[in-house]
Amino acid sequence: MSYAVVASRALDGVQAPAVMVEVHLANGLPSFTLVGLADTEVKEARERVRAALAQSGFEFPHNRRITVNLAPADLPKESARFDLPMALGILAAQGIIDPQRLAGWEFAGELSLAGALRPVTGAVALALGARKEGACRGLVLPADSAALAARVPGLEVRSASHLGEVVQSLLPQGEPLPVARPAAPRARPQALDLADVRGQMAARRALEIAAAGGHSLLLVGPPGSGKSMLAQRLPGLLPPMSEEEALESAALQGLGAGGLEVDPGCTRPVRAPHHSASSAALVGGGSPPRPGEISLAHGGVLFLDELPEFARSALEALREPLESGHITISRAARQARFPARFQLVAAMNPCPCGWLGAQAVTGRACRCAPDTVARYQARISGPLLDRIDMQVEVPAARPDELLNGPVGESTAAVVARVRPVQTLQQTRQGGPNAGLAGEALEANAPLAPAARQFLQNAAQQLGWSGRSLHRVLKVARTIADLAARDVIDVVHVAEAMQYRRVIQGV
Structure with missing residues (x-):
């Protein structure tokens, strides 16, 4: 027989569409032609496959015209994962192999020149794609990749370390490949304890509310006031990831971080890019498109320290993902969509020198002119600031408070309060209060008559946008949940309003 078809998968963003690798051998001038919109890595497979077959003891058809087609032809193909299906x-x-025995499996793997199988990127994404399409075929991957893909339930995954093993398993009397076992969970990092933060009771309360309702948070204060310490302790207050959340996060991590995965049930991902990060580094890009920091933080926390120092274009690129929970990267030849539902925590100084408003505590006067302060704070645009749920001042801490003050509540004590609230929101509306919108917000955030009038008057006097009004309402819903109240009262709205102070004039 001179024709064979092997099933595999490509990566299109976080999706994994099926690809059929068609191989045809014909008489004519010897050649190896590869078609199907393949990039350079895929085209280089000709030399890897030729050497791998020879080193594995199989005869390469040097005297035949070889044509390999990767279908569908209009789908871009990248990476060396098609080496194994081409060789088979x-x-x-x-x-040499019965094509019918190939029909029940999908294959992916990079070949070394000696025939060894090397891991491929996006193993979890490939497995999720196969499960999503309800494919009746099993998945054959290199050993390391198979251990990652085996985390996806409901899918048969087999592992191999060499081309010869795969071929042997496909022969009539061959032993089947071993079933892949999920990789052992990595040791979970020890969460930082809130007890390390002395004082800052208002900021601690804001952090508790943000953790309970999944709200975005901006911390504004002078250097050394504890902004970064507070932000770094937020992940310890968040609930463990569900199995589906962990798998989706693992797929993204595998696409953007060289195969580093997130274990189901472990703490949520935390990304803290440096302020020199470009817009493409934050939202994603490249060719083929890769996820950026906001997608790698999907389901977890994105911490942006020194917020005004980020490039304006990078910050403005966060607007749409903060609202929609996804990012679409468009290029001339293709488009990729990545999930990006993250909890934003940002920190900044009130002015370039950092000491605006701190003289009474530190004795250090601000050296910045008023117009300099205004320009610095204006680096955070109004539309972006409008999308941040809570804006909290973190004042300078007094030395006696740091040295002699009582130890604050531990993370465990705060978790005991926020975990029931997080569970309540998941049961009531299927997610945190920060994600409420439209009819869901109206149905799940009932206002007492006095609270409704109070919120209406405040929004009119302060000139809030519709977005600001709804964000205050969502924060008030979380405060009421922490107080175990079904209806939002005036006191809950009043506290939520305190977290909408603008940064100008801090």
Whole structure:
């Protein structure tokens, strides 16, 4: 037989569409032609496959015209994951392997020149794609990649370390490949304890509310006031990831971080890019498109320290993901969509020198002119600030408070209060209060008559946008949940309003 078909998968953003690797051997001038919108890595497979087959003891058809087609032809193909299906297709087209035995499996793997199988990127994404499409075929991957893909339930995954093992398993009397076992969970990092933060009771309360309702948070204060310490302790207050959340996060991590995965049930991902990060580094980009920091933080926390020092274009690129929970990267030839539902925590100084408003505590006067302060704070645009749920001042801490003050509540004590609230929101509306919108917000955030009038008057006097009004309402819903109240009262709205102070004049 001179024709064979082997099933595999490509990566299109976080999706994994099926690809059929068709191999045809014909008489004519010897050649190896690869078609199907393949990039450079895929085209280089010709030399890897030729050497791997020879080193594995199989005859390469040097005297035949070899044509390999990656279908569908309009889908871009990248990475070396098609090495293994190409090699198997050539062997099947020569009659060494029965093509019918290939029909029940999908294959992916990079070949070394000696025939060893190397891990591929996006193993979890490939497995999720196969499960999503309800594919009746199993998945054969290199050993390391198979251990990651085996985390996806409801899918048969087999592992191999060499091309010869795969071929042997496909022969009539061959031993089947071993079933892949999920990789052992990595040790979970020890969460930082809130007890390390002395004082800052207002900021601690804001952090508790942000953790309970999944709200975005901006901390404004002078250097050394504890902004970064507070932000770094937020992940310890968040609930463990569900299995589906962990798998989705693992797929993204595998695409953007060289295969580093997130274990189901472990703490949520935390990304803290440096303020020199470009817009493409934050939202994603490249060719083929790769997820950026906001997608790698999907389901977790994105911490932006020194917020005004980020490039304006990078900050403005956060607007749409903060609202929609996803990012669409468009290029001339293709478009990729990545999930990006993250909890934003940002920190900044009130002015370039950092000491605006701190003289009474520190004795250090601000050296910045008023117009300099205004320009510095204006680096955070109004539309972006409008999308941040809570804006909290973190004042300078007094030395006696740091040295002699009582130890604050521990993370465990705060978790005991926020975990029931997080569970309540998941049961009531299927997610945190920060994600409420439209009819869901109206149905799940009932206002007492006095609270409704109070909120209406405040929004009119302060000139709030509709977005600001709804964000205050969502924060008030979380405060009422912490107080175990079904209806939002005036006191809850009043506290939520305190977290909408603008940064100008801090």
